[in-house]
Amino acid sequence: MQRRTLLAATSTLLGLPALVHAQALEKPKLTIAVGGKNLLYYLPLTIAESQGFFKAEGLDLTIADFAGGSQALRAVVGGSADVVSGAFEHTLNMQSKGQKLRAFVLQGRAPQIVLGVNPKTMPGFKTVADLKGKKIGVTAPGSSTNVMANFVLAKAGLKPSDVSIIGVGAGSGAVAAMRAGQIDAMSNLDPVITLLQRSGDLKVVSDTRIVAEAEKVFGGPMPAACLYAPQSFIDKNPATAQALANAIVRADKWIQAAGAADIIKAVPENYLLGDRAVYIDAFMAAKGALSPDGLFPEAGAATAARALQSIDETLKDVKFDLAGAYTNDFVRKALAKYPKG
Template sequence: MKRRTFVAGAAALAAGSALAALAPARAADGKIEKPDLIIGVGGKPLLYYLPLTIAEQKGFFKEEGLNVTINDFAGGAKSLQALIGGSVDIVAGAYEHTIRMQNKGQNIIAVCGLGRFPGIVVAVRKSLADDIKSVKDLKGRKMGVTAPGSSTALMLQYALKKNGLAIDDAALIGIGSGSSAVAAIKNGEVDGLSHVDPVIAQLESDGEIKVLIDTRTEKGTRDVFGGPNPAATVYLPHDFAQTNPVTTQKVVNAFMKALDFIHSAKPEDIAATVPAEYLLGDKQLYMRAFEASREMYSPDGMITKEGYDSMMSVLKGLDPELANADVAFDKTFDPTFVKAAKR
């Protein structure tokens, strides 16, 4: 695919804002401009990205007239790179990426919130529990993350800094998702990890880890961040949404159907829907992991200003490039497609 550059000037942004208000109306009954889409994601089997899998497996994309190909990358940072490089059209990825890209002058915007809490757990190998009693003891340790630059890495770095350490005091090692992450702990390749379910649930069930931080619930998230912290979103180039408003609306429709299904389904319905290999060989464990994580999924597809403020505070504290950033909330999330979604 042709490489695209998403750098917008002030005039283009103003014009885009005017078009954004018209997008849902244009998308209501129009022809799908781009029915064949490529969606990027970093770690599709993870519960963090369950809405994407549900939309795919339940046929919600097809119901909306879309032919979707999903490219699964080693981590969220890789899927963002693919979007910037033009090899995917849309990404299911962390909300923080919209802030980072806007700060760099690249007009990437979220159009649907999927996760209102990170769902990320920081834990260490049980055999090291006597030596590592808190985050402060992670200095000099090797910690697994889905991929460097991913939201799991960001979470760990934030925890390190909050506990008086430098963000590089622990070595961050990409261990991927699924069975590779489980193996990294069991084989002693890393001392601990910052990861999500079902990997965490599998390791807990096997007695392999001691949990230090848990953001699968609102309480756990507020304990760490002081507020909500938006996680997975659907994000894309702003000009894609404006050039393809019908397509964008159909994509959001499909994800909203998936969120509705997640909140109403029984755990066994979820387990029966996802590919068998996502269960990591233990259906009952997967069901328990889903139920423990259900609270983190967005009930309405929205991202709140409170969530934005929480995320900005984290990023300003971690990234020197963002320390003095002035990125407006409405440049990171456009709610118009969610508000117009047919569910």
């Protein structure tokens, strides 16, 4: 009788997966900070939310949206958020400041950042060196868009102090700043880039939406958007980190199998910036740069470290703990659990 009772109880529990998940998670209610949630750069985060993948893992998430990745990072360092959906290189940059942050699931395998010039204010543009003394718009100072701009400038022999960096956000404000001629160039992401390209308000100089071009620019695979958190959070909440990784891996796989119509239905209307056709074009341009499986490339951390050291003198002699910047352990478990997404 006792064995039958046990079997009945087990089958009842198996019928309540969400309850089992919720009981197993150390912190089911948590906050993710992101800088520019509407960007295709963070599409897996939005898909995991809109398709119910986070909820299926027993998570009750608040997603706090900021103007740029540097502000999202500050939210976690300051304690108002638990996890960041942000650019991978922040995990390395913060090592030099004594902060241990670790990335645990990948959303983007190339930065998707585009540097382009304003044809109105720079009609005679020929090379990146022409940007000396000009105003460059980024999502927020210190964000990955700023890092990308600095990197391309450095290759042309320019220092960050040779230009004026202006935060313009990642939406309609960025579009307006470009069209009004308030900035001479821009380092930003889709759908902003595709919208400005379509209207003739942006001339592309460097495009890391194309994986091969990103690897050429950075000299190797450059991991981009990911979920990262303080190492202390991951140590205390391994089941919660696993649940987050599961949801993002499912989203990564869902996106690769999705068509344009699926994406349009899955994202909020305000992401489209008033033009569905532009968003579809932007999605098709960015799809190849999104991670198909959530895994970090083995050479990725070294590429990111080289990029940071090439633009920041204070990091030149830093010996980064590359292995400590990321882990694929959670993703491997997620892939075993959801082999088909």
